[in-house]
Amino acid sequence: MSLRLSTVILPVDRWHEGGRRKWRHAEDLGFHAAYTYDHLSWRTFRDGPWFGALPTLTAAATATERLRLGTLVTSPNFRHPVTLAKELMSLDDVSAGRITLGIGAGGNGFDATALGQEPWTPKERADRFGEFVALLDRLLTKDAVTEPGTFYSADEVRNIPGCVQRPRLPFAVAATGPRGLRLAARYGQAWVTTGDPKLYEEGTPEQSVAALGGQVEKLGKACAEAGRDVAELDKILLTGFTPDRNRPLESVDAFVDFAGRHRELGFTEIVIHWPVPDSDFATDQAVFERIATEALAQLG
16 A cells, blocks of 8 residues: 655744745655644644744745645634635635645634633534534535534635635545544545544553554444445544654654554555654654655655
8 A cells, every 4th residue: 555755834934934945845855745733823832933824825835836735634713614615715726726624623722712712512513513514515516605504604605616626625534533533434535633642641652553543443434334435535644643752753764664554554644743943843854854755665
């Protein structure tokens, strides 16, 4: 099974002071895709520079030619399907059809209360996510949409001429629970996971691999129930959140071992963080670039 290697570039650099150079370099290194987080701020980066995802991706689209681009991930925390669909349609046009929308239910971080709302319960988050994805799918595939919803509504909304990619740009649905996996099976062209968060602090790499294997099996069952072949979906692992943390990026051999074990589970794309000094993603830039250019060839 072939494996793709992608990166995620956090939006922490001013565009003309290193941002543009990173995205162009990602293309030069041969990554399949480069993603960015869609947050208003995030964890330990909250008090430092942090730019908007969609303007950053628009700039990246004009600075690159071949690299796929996307969010990893967008959530309903501060987005509405109507405005998001218009921006995504435009971004897909600017990029000439190179956009993937990573989309998830969101968490309880800063974004969850930034607009003044109370944090949603897990059930509320799942309810909103289901309605959000379904409406966004319609908005990106129909010229005109009217849809009264419980949480999100559209009234005579036009999205003409639609996406460059047909019938719409691909959704990469982040999910581990049953409701999210059903959404991935119904609407996704890809599925995204970061592993089992319960194992991050005290779990072992072996336990993580077993948990990820279980997630892949559950995805397969959800696809079977939806009448889809699970092989139709790309399976994306965003690294840095398993018990291994950044150890797979310490050497090419370490990454090849890590990637091989996860390819055996059925993953088709592995995403590694572009190094950010003095952060949880501080890794050696030279080793990172060797992984980008050498690792897949060693996997065969």
